[in-house]
Amino acid sequence: RETRSNLFKKLSSRGPFLVTPFKGDIQEKMSNYTNSPCAACKFLRRKCTSDCVFAPYFPPEEPTKFANVHRIFGASNVSKILHEVAPHQREDAVNSLAYEAEARLNDPVYGCVGAISVLQRQVLRLQRELEETNADLMRYASCLGSETTSAYGGRRG
């Protein structure tokens, strides 16, 4: 009891911590109070430890990001994907998952694949147009070439 009361005094003297009587590891609790839990741990209502895999990529300021990802893919699947990917690529992986999750929520039938389909058709259309335009260009170029040779032939003659 004396140790706890001394500890409370120390905590209150160090800064504006919200010091309440609690059980458990005091050091860990202090770290949680200094750094607020990540959006994932907030959503899942669990303790956000220092080695939380979600913490770097789901900041508490973006709660919907994790909510969407969890709703579509599930936290355990996301965790597995993050562990399979290299650390320097995890942020990109999370952001791409967030994009896909949001797309799936907006369009439950096609998700982000609808956009891919549209873009692919656009690519095909542009390629066709390019082929036609190149064909026109070749025609003009060949006409120009034939006129040039006839002009040169006239001059030489």
Next chain:
Amino acid sequence: MSNTKNIHKGLLERFLDLLLIALIIFMTLKGGTSGACAACKYQRRRCAADCPLAPYFPAEQPKLFQNVHRLFGVRSIVKILEKLDETQKPEAMKSIIFQSYVRDRSPVYGCLGVTQQLQYMIWLAEEELKAVNSQLQLYRSQPQNGQNQNQNHNNHNQMIHELGGDNKQQEDVTSQQLDLGMGLNVHNNQSNVVTPFFSPLLPVSETQQPQMSYTYSCSEVNNNGYSPPAYNTDSGKEILTNNNNVWGGQNRFLYNVNNGGGFSNQNESCHEMKSNNGVMAIQSQLVNLQMASNHQQVEEDEDAHEYDEIHQFLEIIDDRQSFADSKEAYASSSGGSLKEQIDEIGENELRSAATCFSLTSMN
């Protein structure tokens, strides 16, 4: 007595044989020795007659379900299917299978990588179309007499030279960090190979060879004088010298919650750099991309049997219907939506998207 016993024994054996044969026939009719769909096989449970996943995951293609299970999970799939009509379920499952397949091939970027690559190809094609149209305009405006032909030739050559750009200038230009709202950090050496989309998406072989062919074509283009938009990141120079990097550029991938992850262009200065890209280089680049896609197609045929449904997937999607429906869905979303994303993919945005995809340099 013994004769009777023998007769009974014989009848019993014959009855058991008949029972066994009937059981085998029943199992065969149900579809194989086990009769379970790939989903139930994977989960090691009995496949009920009303299994919701059985129509979409045949037992002969276990990999399809494995991909889906890895990304979505069974519960999530069932939840999605429950909310849909009977007519929408097959399309939804196909898109889910496709998305899972792409995520399996590209664990980091998934469908987002595919989307951005397509945007880059659109930008390339539009730039080339612009250049070709301007040349065509030049030819059309030429007078019929031959006296001005030399002058026009000079103009033509000058235009080609200008459009070809100055390689030295490109090398000296400091890189710019692209921020699309969802800029992409593309520095990776994984096999994030995505089939160039001049043909419907086909599965890519798991070997590194397709990626190398694509990279080789990009390097070859760089020999022709095409210099990619440079980047301001510290690793930009590293990327430019990394021939193994398919994407060839590194951009910070930011998920912007404010615009809901929409593609908004915030970097206009890339536009000027892009306008200096070589016309001929772009043309040869597109040719090389086609060659790469053909090369990939040869490799893809080897794995085609395992992904038959995916081959036909993009042909089945009715983009009008889906996009029209999705537009309504997007309009109803409060945050930034995919609709905004696609609507904002205008000319400037697509050009900026190209900075995601700087090609490697031979230097």
